[in-house]
Amino acid sequence: MSRPSLNNLSVDDRRLLASLIQQYATPQIIDLHWNAAQAGAHSDPIMFLTFHREYIGGLETFLLEQGFPQFVPLPAWNPVEPISGEFNIPNVGPRRLRNLNPNVSFSPEFDPENLSSFRTITELGEALMTRHNLVHQRIGGIMNNMRLAPLAPIFWPFHSFIDDIYYNWQIAQ
Numbered sequence: 423m424s425r426p427s428l429n430n431l432s433v434d435d436r437r438l439l440a441s442l443i444q445q446y447a448t449p450q451i452i453d454l455h456w457n458a459a460q461a462g463a464h465s466d467p468i469m470f471l472t473f474h475r476e477y478i479g480g481l482e483t484f485l486l487e488q489g490f491p492q493f494v495p496l497p498a499w500n501p502v503e504p505i506s507g508e509f510n511i512p513n514v515g516p517r518r519l520r521n522l523n524p525n526v527s528f529s530p531e532f533d534p535e536n537l538s539s540f541r542t543i544t545e546l547g548e549a550l551m552t553r554h555n556l557v558h559q560r561i562g563g564i565m566n567n568m569r570l571a572p573l574a575p576i577f578w579p580f581h582s583f584i585d586d587i588y589y590n591w592q593i594a595q
């Protein structure tokens with residue numbers, strides 16, 4: 423799957439998508455992620471990839487049900503680019519995003535033509551998890567809180583970006 427780039431959407435579309443994500447991210451949905459984390463979704467490299475695919479799939483189902491097929495597949499945010507103002511949520515309070523430009527590149531290791539250097543899903547998942555953790559840390563605030571991170575709308579397009587790499591790896595096998 424090649425997901426569209428979040429930062430190429432119009433400002434209005436980004437604002438709408440961020441608001442739809444906030445509607446979807448109920449306490450139950452947030453708990454799903456936390457329960458999965460406690461079961462290994464942030465330590466087991468295979469579960470990291472499979473759980474987060476399923477997790478963003480739930481949002482995609484919601485977007486289709488609500489009548490927004492234009493946001494499916496979910497757009498991806500590449501963390502080498504800044505977080506747009508519409509996704510600067512929350513932007514006040516102790517949980518606010520601290521850094522909108524984490525400036526983490528997944529290139530060239532995770533470019534499609536280089537993915538064959540990851541021989542197993544475990545190798546790929548481990549490498550992606552490490553880089554992914556750095557993005558969460560550099561953004562800070564709620565994004566650096568494993569229990570609450572999915573409350574930040576940018577969480578979702580970021581995981582969409584990771585899922586695209588996983589997908590590209592799968593089709594190259």
Ligand SMILES: [Cu+2]
Binds near residue numbers: 554558
């Ligand atoms: Cu994450």
